[in-house]
Amino acid sequence: MTPKTAIALLAAGVLAPAAPSWAEGAPPLDTRTAQSDLPLTGPRAAMHLLYAGLSFELDPERHYLNGNGQYQVQAREDLARLEFDLDPRFRVYSIRLEGAELAANQWSSTDGVLTIALPKGLKAGYTTLVQIAWDGSPHEAINPPWEGGIVWSETDDGQPWIATAVQGEGCDLFWPCIDHSSQGIDALDLVVTVPKGLVAAGNGRLIGTQDNGDTTSFTWQARNPSNYGVTLQVGPYELAKRSYESRFGNTIPLMFWHLPGKAEGANRLLGELEGQIAFMEDRFGPYPFGDEKVGVAETPHLGMEHQTINAYGNGYQLEANGHDWLLQHEFAHEWFANQLRPTSANDMWLAEGITTWTQPLYLAHTRGQEFYDAEMRSNRERVWSRVPLVPPEGELPDYNDREALWGDDIYFKGSWIIHTLRSLVGDEVLFPAITRLTYDTDDPRPGSIRPINRTTEDFRAILEEMSGQDLEWFFDAYLYKADLPRLVAARKGSQLELEWQTSSALPFVMPVEVQVGDEVRTVDMAGGRGRLDLGSADRDYALDPANRILKYDAAVEAAQNGKSAD
Structure with a gap:
């Protein structure tokens, strides 16, 4: 997710009253649906999604979504039923199991949980195929991306411009899923059908398009997407693209879906991405999704790190430091959020803190140490330390709590913790440790990279092994206690x-x-x-x-x- 710069802080209501709602009068979210990473219990803990085929048909005029999902579910232990998270505002109108339609009394969708009875059960290690059809008007974002949902917007000339941003609330805002950071999908097919003249930019690789007359369907295919990284980004897009020759020997497609008239800005930012790839690959390791693409889509909200199709809404601003901070931040998330994934929201600082630290690090690379120091000093003024950065076991953090301000600390306190670690263990330990944390190997290579879930204690263990130091005192004071030393x-x-x-x-x-x-x-x-x-x-x-x-x-x-x- 994006860090709150001064402008973003104002928009989010941290330094000023909250910005006007994007969805005035929208019904509030169900309590369960509003929070990702609720404890994994029952069938949700024992299900693994080997495959999801998601089809969405969007009606911008009615703010309406019709969805169909096919899931290959593997049981980690014996199951008598399946459970998916899904916003109860949706109507579930059909469920098939192994192709057979289930009777209405064999499933229920209440209180944010879709429960499906398995007539014959499912033994551990076995799989089943379930098809779910749902429709309705999804929750509209109040202040995206920090208070998320779907954004039904329009371009200056009145054309539909649609985006999703659901990190804090989760994937169940618009499709049935297991809404927990530790859960993902091995393979995804995503079909998005939109009114003719619009383009749906998606995760992974574009497999094809289909002209349906009044509508167009776009089919995307992705491997190992995170749940909240699955996105709908739709507009009257044009495409700017080029190829990048990686230091690791592979060729990476770079693609920027932009609104008409923005080709110059989009091509300039593609040039910036080339420098950022070179920097990130040199410091940490290969771009994790080079077999798919580096993708960016212009959106009506500020931004979000959707895997291989990052949302960009910074307006192509020219900045005195010579690069677009938002583009750089979201792109760094491909390493730290999409490749290295926090096991739960309690470890979210690993993604946001390391990513935020790459921003001054990149400034040092492009402009010199003075810029690094200035950016770190700016970050220091946004460290609040009112609550622990890693909440106690069993407690879920509130990203939008304006008193605790944990949602700021995961960025800025997190970046300062990495900065302080750097002085303690040295670059010769810190950078290789981050590489191992991110890839689970010291020598990552394109073609063999898969996302990995990590905890704060995983990071500590790696650092201790590589430095030979006991770092419990460091982690306890900075991560598990609220106040600063x-x-x-x-x-x-x-x-x-x-x-x-x-x-x-x-x-x-x-x-x-x-x-x-x-x-x-x-x-x-x-x-x-x-x-x-x-x-x-x-x-x-x-x-x-x-x-x-x-x-x-x-x-x-x-x-x-x-x-x-x-």
Whole structure:
């Protein structure tokens, strides 16, 4: 998802009243449907979707969707029924099992759960084919992408312009699925039928189009899509495209579906994507979906990292740093969200934090260290630390909680945690560790890459193995506790005494750099305490002069509270 820049923060209501609703008067979401990653229990925990064939017919005038899904379901354990998540505002009007129509009393769709009885049961390891037909008016997004749903918009000349953005709420906003980050689909066929003159840009590879007279059907095929990454992006699109020769020897199609009259901006951004691919592949590993495409579609909302077809709504703005921040952010999500997938929303910082950190990292690559430092300082002012970044087991975070602001911290505190890790373990550990975290191998190659689910503890284990350090103290203080470490300094004559204070029971042993005159010294903080001889009682010093450590800052807190620091 997109980070909240100053403009986006205003739109989301963090720094100002909430923006006008995209769907004024829309009925509220069912409580269950409104939240992804509810605990996996019962059949939802024992089902694996080997294949989904999804067909959607969109009626922009009525804001209506007719859907049909064919699923090959494999049982991980013996099953007496199947369960899918689905917004109860939809009417389910037909279900077939192995081609046979089920009677109405063999299934039910209530309270956000579609339950299908299996007359003969399904043994562990076996598969069955189920077909579901549904229709209705899907939930309309209130403030996409942060409060998601479907967007029924229009271009300046009045043509339909449609998009979905459902990360926080989940795939069940418009199709039956298992709405949990740990669940995916091995293979997807996606058919989108739209009024003639419109184009449906989709996940994966375009297999073909069919002229139906008044409508056109677009058939897409994708491997291993994430649930929330399955998307509908429709408009009177034109296509800008080119090919990219990867350092790994494969050729990657680059495609940008843009509105008429935007070809110049789209082609400029395709040029930027070439530089971003080169950078990301050099730092982390091969583009994960090179066998399909790098895809972008212009959308009426700001953006979203839909797998191989990222939403872009930044208006082709020219920026002083020389590249489009939104394009870069969403593209980096192909590595960190679509390839490396958080196991649940509780580990969402892995996707958003690492992705946000790639933005200053890319600026350092293209413009120099000064730009990296400036971007990190800007990010620091958006770290709130009011709640743990990784919520306790059994608790689900609220992305849009304006008090807790966890939805900000997963971006900006997450990026600063990676920045601080970099100073602790060094580039020689951090970059290979991120590669292993992302691909589950130290030497990823095109053709053998498949998405992987990861947890915060997976990252810690990899870092500990590769660095030889015990990092429990670091992860406990930064990820599982809300408040930031405080560095307390006391001067006794020429002696500078330093102490870390955290709410963790473990000593926080982060070394501290101290600048004394022209010299920078490193103070070992064994047990959370350290001492440095300054040489004289009146000698000036500066703590952490390169701003490498995420820590409590009274000036930042005062600014966040709208006051000046004392």
